[in-house]
Amino acid sequence: MRGNFILKFPASYESGQIRQIAMSADKKKIGIIGFGNMGSAIAGRLKADYQVFVFDKDNNKTKDLLGLKLCSDIKSLLESSDILILAIKPQDFESVLPEIRPVGNNKLVISIAAGITTVYLEKILGKARVVRSMPNLPAKIGQGMICLAKGKYAQNYDLAKAAEIFAHLGETLEIREGLMNAATAISGSGPGYFYYLVENKSLDEAKSYAKDYFIPELKISAERLGFSIEQANILSEVTTRGSIIYLEKTKITAAEAREQVTSKGGTTQAGLEVLEMRGNLSQAVQAALKRAEELSRGA
Ligand SMILES: NC(=O)c1ccc[n+]([C@@H]2O[C@H](COP(=O)([O-])OP(=O)(O)OC[C@H]3O[C@@H](n4cnc5c(N)ncnc54)[C@H](OP(=O)(O)O)[C@@H]3O)[C@@H](O)[C@H]2O)c1
Structure with a gap:
């Protein structure tokens, strides 16, 4: 598989x-x-x-x-x-x-x-x-x-x-x-950030972008939120790989995939709003984390 x-x-x-x-x-x-x-x-x-x-x-x-x-x-x-x-x-x-x-x-x-x-x-x-x-x-x-x-x-x-x-x-x-909201901001919302950032790229360009920029940046963000280096590696690599394979398998565009993953008022939307304002990935992750914390019940 x-x-x-x-x-x-x-x-x-x-x-x-x-x-x-x-x-x-x-x-x-x-x-x-x-x-x-x-x-x-x-x-x-x-x-x-x-x-x-x-x-x-x-x-x-x-x-x-x-x-x-x-x-x-x-x-x-x-x-x-x-x-x-x-x-x-x-x-x-x-x-x-x-x-x-x-x-x-x-x-x-x-x-x-x-x-x-x-x-x-x-x-x-x-x-x-x-x-x-x-x-x-x-x-x-x-x-x-x-x-x-x-x-x-x-x-x-x-x-x-x-x-x-x-x-x-x-x-x-x-x-x-205690790291579940952080996971929501990294791997839960990660596909949404990735799809937004590669919307105008071909699949090959998206793969290169993933390797050269997105995965390393997502990994650093994950470490900043408290994940170990090993966990940050897993979360950033698996999330990005899965996002790419999803595009390959479903044959939908990155914009369509982004829509699928962005629910109104959710963590992904909070992160995407930062990217739309030309914020960086780390800031988008922070915004998604904040939203996950706001949505949490019974912490
Ligand atoms: N979508 C994602 O990518 C994603 C990723 C990670 C986690 N999650 C989590 O997964 C959960 C489900 O998300 P989703 O996107 O699948 O939501 P969804 O499409 O709205 O599915 C939830 C379903 O549950 C039904 N439902 C509501 N109350 C019910 C009840 N009392 N008994 C039986 N069914 C009931 C809803 O019916 P009605 O529409 O009639 O209310 C709806 O069909 C959420 O808690 C979300 O946080 C989602």
């Missing part, structure tokens, strides 16, 4: 710790709540290897499912699955979490929502085993960068299960949760 990108990864990364633990994790029934952009992309990547149950309150989104099991409500989805993935918007957590609470302690609960902390999840779900994650757009084609952090009651085994699941969407990296 590797693309033909030009960059090499550090050897230590290729034998990353999470990946090794993940090899031994069991395969389970997975329930996904929210079948929008990310929920449908995740379901599509998982369905070959897992039994995937889905529920979305918008019936139109779950018409014509292939290889997935549709549930009529959250209750039946909970009955069917061992692992839950919450792929709803941050503002919908308040109404969904109380429905999960009665069974939350028996399942691994994985959230992909920006800014929803494990403390917030645990406050409502009780002593639930929760893992917080931050995927990015190239996850849709299996080229994502997915950062993971476990909550207070989750075990290493739970983290390994989450890593095994997300390995279907790209590269996984365990980080401490």
Whole structure:
């Protein structure tokens, strides 16, 4: 599944710790709540290897499912699955979490929502085993960068299960949760910055630009936000490689890809506004981080 990108990864990364633990994790029934952009992309990547149950309150989104099991409500989805993935918007957590609470302690609960902390999840779900994650757009084609952090009651085994699941969407990296907003600003919003900066370039020019400018700059920004050199390497290289392969595979333009990744009022938009004002990448990352912090709940 590797693309033909030009960059090499550090050897230590290729034998990353999470990946090794993940090899031994069991395969389970997975329930996904929210079948929008990310929920449908995740379901599509998982369905070959897992039994995937889905529920979305918008019936139109779950018409014509292939290889997935549709549930009529959250209750039946909970009955069917061992692992839950919450792929709803941050503002919908308040109404969904109380429905999960009665069974939350028996399942691994994985959230992909920006800014929803494990403390917030645990406050409502009780002593639930929760893992917080931050995927990015190239996850849709299996080229994502997915950062993971476990909550207070989750075990290493739970983290390994989450890593095994997300390995279907790209590269996984365990980080401490305190860096999750920083990950949002680097790998979550990174594709958006890259697409903006290469909008008028050919794919070959974009690749050179990635190697000569974007990756080194993104890496420096990541280090400034507190990532180790190794983590900064992984985040900047995987994010950029995934963004390029996404263009190659989908055949869309960088401008179209930028639109896909830029939600109104989100972290990517905050970073892009800085670039539009001729700010540099580091300043864009800072703006995205600030926005991620503003959006955070339960820090
Ligand atoms: N998009 C990205 O690139 C990206 C990257 C990293 C993380 N994330 C995170 O992923 C999450 C989902 O983002 P998205 O872009 O996939 O959003 P989305 O396209 O709006 O999908 C969310 C879906 O959940 C549905 N929903 C809302 N409340 C529900 C409920 N009570 N029960 C079942 N379904 C419900 C929504 O229905 P309605 O439309 O009817 O409300 C919508 O179909 C967000 O928390 C975001 O922070 C997104």
